Amino acid sequence: GQQLNQSPQSMFIQEGEDVSMNCTSSSIFNTWLWYKQEPGEGPVLLIALYKAGELTSNGRLTAQFGITRKDSFLNISASIPSDVGIYFCAGSYYGGSQGNLIFGKGTKLSVKP
Amino acid sequence: DGGITQSPKYLFRKEGQNVTLSCEQNLNHDAMYWYRQDPGQGLRLIYYSQIVNDFQKGDIAEGYSVSREKKESFPLTVTSAQKNPTAFYLCASSAGTRPFHEEQYFGPGTRLTVT
Numbered sequence: 761g762q763q764l765n766q767s768p769q770s771m772f773i774q775e776g777e778d779v780s781m782n783c784t785s786s787s788i789f790n791t792w793l794w795y796k797q798e799p800g801e802g803p804v805l806l807i808a809l810y811k812a813g814e815l816t817s818n819g820r821l822t823a824q825f826g827i828t829r830k831d832s833f834l835n836i837s838a839s840i841p842s843d844v845g846i847y848f849c850a851g852s853y854y855g856g857s858q859g860n861l862i863f864g865k866g867t868k869l870s871v872k873p
Numbered sequence: 874d875g876g877i878t879q880s881p882k883y884l885f886r887k888e889g890q891n892v893t894l895s896c897e898q899n900l901n902h903d904a905m906y907w908y909r910q911d912p913g914q915g916l917r918l919i920y921y922s923q924i925v926n927d928f929q930k931g932d933i934a935e936g937y938s939v940s941r942e943k944k945e946s947f948p949l950t951v952t953s954a955q956k957n958p959t960a961f962y963l964c965a966s967s968a969g970t971r972p973f974h975e976e977q978y979f980g981p982g983t984r985l986t987v988t
Binding site: 764790791793795800801802803804805808848850852860861863864865866 | 918
């Protein structure tokens with residue numbers, strides 16, 4: 761089946777640093793979504809992207825829908841301790857079941873105060 | 874407040890017993906989903922329903938069953954046929970209609986432990 765490659769798998773950064781993570785696929789995607797999950801909780805939707813080249817911000821978070829439609833990037837600026845968690849990318853690909861998402865395996869972010 | 878509720882938060886069962894996980898939403902969403910999450914893994918789709926009284930198997934449906942008798946509710950039964958049922962189970966819903974039909978919103982999850 762379809763798979764998303766999300767990298768890096770984990771990141772250990774200092775508070776105040778910027779963070780960048782990405783997801784790639786072998787298929788063209790129609791939609792890219794980014795979620796954050798904290799331990800023992802459900803994922804929370806951060807940003808949704810629907811158009812190739814689209815750049816969308818949510819506070820200190822910025823995500824982009826790659827121009828090839830096969831990748832997406834999430835950047836977090838000036839990280840703070842509460843940014844800790846696992847960030848998942850998800851998307852729906854052309855030809856997939858309507859509304860169904862494929863999820864990456866996540867990037868675990870640790871922030872040192 | 875609109876949202877998705879899952880109960881209970883933690884569930885313990887003996888091997889060989891069926892168990893039903895609850896999922897309720899008051900977002901007026903048409904579509905609902907069940908996912909399984911194992912440590913270090915992404916989310917894997919168990920079942921989904923795009924409309925009342927209809928549901929489809931996901932990637933790992935074996936050993937699970939669902940019903941969708943009401944728009945607000947999508948319970949998941951983990952049967953004794955599921956070989957490795959211990960996991961974190963997540964329910965989600967989405968509007969089901971364009972243009973935002975793919976934005977899925979998740980409940981808080983139920984951690985099931987079977988011994």
